[in-house]
Amino acid sequence: MPLTPEQEAEIAALRDAPRPTLRPVADGMERHLHLVHPVLDHGFVRVVDYMGDDAAICQAARVSYGKGTKSVQTDEGLIRYLMRHWHSTPFEMCEIKLHVKLPVFVARQWIRHRTASVNEYSARYSILDREFYIPAPEALAAQSSVNNQGRGETLSDDEAQRVLGWLREDATQAYDHYESMISQEGQQGLARELARMNLPMNVYTQWYWKTNLHNLFNFIRLRADSHAQYEIRVYADAIGRITEDWVPFAWKAFADFRLGGTTLSARGVEVLKRRLAGEVVTQETSGMSKGEWREFEGVWG
Amino acid sequence: MPLTPEQEAEIAALRDAPRPTLRPVADGMERHLHLVHPVLDHGFVRVVDYMGDDAAICQAARVSYGKGTKSVQTDEGLIRYLMRHWHSTPFEMCEIKLHVKLPVFVARQWIRHRTASVNEYSARYSILDREFYIPAPEALAAQSSVNNQGRGETLSDDEAQRVLGWLREDATQAYDHYESMISQEGQQGLARELARMNLPMNVYTQWYWKTNLHNLFNFIRLRADSHAQYEIRVYADAIGRITEDWVPFAWKAFADFRLGGTTLSARGVEVLKRRLAGEVVTQETSGMSKGEWREFEGVWG
């Protein structure tokens, strides 16, 4: 359970008090505001605030005085045009602010996205909770033998249980010692900023994270990708579903041109043209390396 | 007059349709939304959207579940603490989006602030209006004789009239030729992206500009400064007045610690300590250069 009853009550209070505003309102997003979307065993994502909607993207692209929309159809066409031509600044005109609870090793990947604002719970100032990510058995996979930085098959039951035992045991012991170190009963009590270093990287932390739609799309494209680590992908997927409700036209264009699309190298274009002309092209005659060819075949067969 | 009746009607329509939201609402800012604040002879600033308020700064600093406020007093104290200790990320949690109309030479200074999103009216795609910044006579000043990049005394009436004449004449002629170049009557018509190069830098442009509160404060600190060029200062001042209504606590802290405060070098601290101890310190005995001493005396007498 990610939330205490007090926290649930605090959040619920925020959902009970709609107020009038003259700003653009995205109805699909209002339904997500202050709603806790659980992710992994103790984590969550919740939307704390947002700015803009599909129309705001068009308004900025047109630098318009009013709503700037001629018709809904025109708006969707414009958004597709902007996405297709890498005109990214209008998408920067929408902003999202999330409250996220996540394991530290996921946070370390997440923070690589630099164009965002972050306020993290301070373990120098506060005491971390006894909450650790313990994977579901089916999420325990072996090192991949083809991809040097990925996962392969799921572990056998026996091996999985052994791993889970160690994860639980080490987390428990590390947290017990963490508590003993900072305790001020009968001793001075170690500074929190030092004691935290004893905790393993599956301990949960939380932060407020704010970014614009353009950078959010970059985050989703990289982190919802099949090559991303499962534990960050589930966050990216959850945020993706929220974004789809928030800016449906922008999401559709993104899904078509980025998520579902592909990038071809000059060589790739040439190989496809030869194929379209009826030629049978092999890796040897393609001019591609084995790795490139494997990826190329992955898309084109 | 910066706006046509049609544009005024479009903007007015936006002010007539409040809608409910679950987001934080800043009452002081709602009053500014879609209101055109005139600046210079044809320019303006208007707030198109915003995110967050004073409480949102505290909420992020505390990574809190709910409103996270114990009391209004505590919030103000926390904001002052954050400002004093250069904890800038909580201020990044507020965002503002402005529609600005401004002369090109002002836009060229403004754009130096890189941490912002911009969509400018495209003179490749559209035709610029016949609107040029012509300074009021009292804004026409001579090159400063002490500060190499500033203004000194106001020009005499005669000289001012001569300057204004040239500005008007050259703008008129340049725009006439601009129109003639792009005209498609009896000729092909030059591409707009080329014709625009004939226009002087006091022509007006406009853009949507979006930034967070931390970077907005940086903008205001540098551009509302007495050393900034008058023509950008009036924009920074107008935005400052809006910001004061938006986030009153953050503004007060900013005004106290940044705008009204001062930075002392190690030498400056030492000189003040010697003065406090009763010593009379001169430039010669201060260890400061003449320029530094002049600035030091400007604050401390």
Place this chain on the structure above:
Amino acid sequence: MPLTPEQEAEIAALRDAPRPTLRPVADGMERHLHLVHPVLDHGFVRVVDYMGDDAAICQAARVSYGKGTKSVQTDEGLIRYLMRHWHSTPFEMCEIKLHVKLPVFVARQWIRHRTASVNEYSARYSILDREFYIPAPEALAAQSSVNNQGRGETLSDDEAQRVLGWLREDATQAYDHYESMISQEGQQGLARELARMNLPMNVYTQWYWKTNLHNLFNFIRLRADSHAQYEIRVYADAIGRITEDWVPFAWKAFADFRLGGTTLSARGVEVLKRRLAGEVVTQETSGMSKGEWREFEGVWG
């Protein structure tokens, strides 16, 4: 002629004094250092400094202790892999610093690339030179009738001469008045920061511009594109040729995967697969808009 004899002598002096360094040295780039590459009628690009080479990209990707190269072949393969998978941070490990002279309207497009450092010649502090971009007649094109923000056919001789006449006449008059305004003979002399607003946007300015290789590639991809305005494209092309000599492997990968490659939407992938399977697909059956189809056919016939 972009340079005075004094400036040429100053630059030449920099080429005469090689000094020993323990840093990585890119031989192909050393040949470009402090060499003035002319662009347009008065502009130029010259490399003032650089950091890193192809090997530095690999070294960072491997976080290696020494040179970190097993073989030249491995390095090229790694660089292609990084480019293909959008691993952009290793490319950020190379840096370039350029001195560029360019018309103001080009500078206004250029500055949209925010992840760079810029120091521009100050027209508040200094007096601008009497140098304006006057296009070659063959560069004078009409507004495109298919692309709303591009150029179409070259202007007829008559029309071109008319345009050139206006450009020359207005620039001359504007600069004459600029000089008269700031003159301190027999008058106070208008502040430079004000007088500059009378100059048209084809006046030349100059700046130091520094960015990393990843962002440089973004710049080149967007500005060397056929949709970019000719006047910035020639700068991007010149920088591209320099970059090719600097980091030949990275350039080849960039040319293959970005410049020469193409991006397909999910619909585009599907259409190509149908074509590969022998189906004849038209715009109507493709699910694409007319604009998308036109661009798709531009690549695939």
Place this chain on the structure above:
Amino acid sequence: MPLTPEQEAEIAALRDAPRPTLRPVADGMERHLHLVHPVLDHGFVRVVDYMGDDAAICQAARVSYGKGTKSVQTDEGLIRYLMRHWHSTPFEMCEIKLHVKLPVFVARQWIRHRTASVNEYSARYSILDREFYIPAPEALAAQSSVNNQGRGETLSDDEAQRVLGWLREDATQAYDHYESMISQEGQQGLARELARMNLPMNVYTQWYWKTNLHNLFNFIRLRADSHAQYEIRVYADAIGRITEDWVPFAWKAFADFRLGGTTLSARGVEVLKRRLAGEVVTQETSGMSKGEWREFEGVWG
């Protein structure tokens, strides 16, 4: 010992092969290149590359053609002027690239500085070494009773030994299990990206980190501060000593205006002026909060 003999040999090879360059060379920095500066028990900082020197700052500020220096004295004065007036872009014209080995909990603070390029050793791809930060007994301090996020007195011997015992024991056990999890002897072997989550945050990681001088100064100002955690402060101090040799004028200006200087609020200025006029001001009559007054007295007595 932070390095193996092989790594030392690899690095030493880099110091043995000076090559000629036409770029600016900073002699003080050449002496640091590829030199391993030990920090904490297993960490280090070493300069891998750099760009620019004091003269490069001035050259950019002047947008000059050649060296742009009139005299060494003028350069120092210009640099002090730029620092005093927060003209930060010329300092961005210098760049540094470091190879750093550091504990993960330090890396997590460090990465908050977003305007930098980072390539970190991948624990998805590679196996982390059995190296953990174990503080020296004198670095083990109790939670501060005045500052909520700092350290107070050093722990007693007994308590320190207890803490060190736990840190060693838990790190050993966690690493033993990490090895057992990923082992492929007699089992599938857990994916590395999962096994790493069992390691505590005092495990060492390493990265290449590249930033410009302006942002490096920000890093040092915040992280070499007495309020920063000791374990990151020692890195900031080590980098500070390197920077002093690299750009001696810029460092002196930075030390005077930022490190050794202080910022006064409007209230602070007013209180000092009253004191200079002979008045005795107390917290009650100062208008400052208790916290502000304590900090004010910390500087001014």
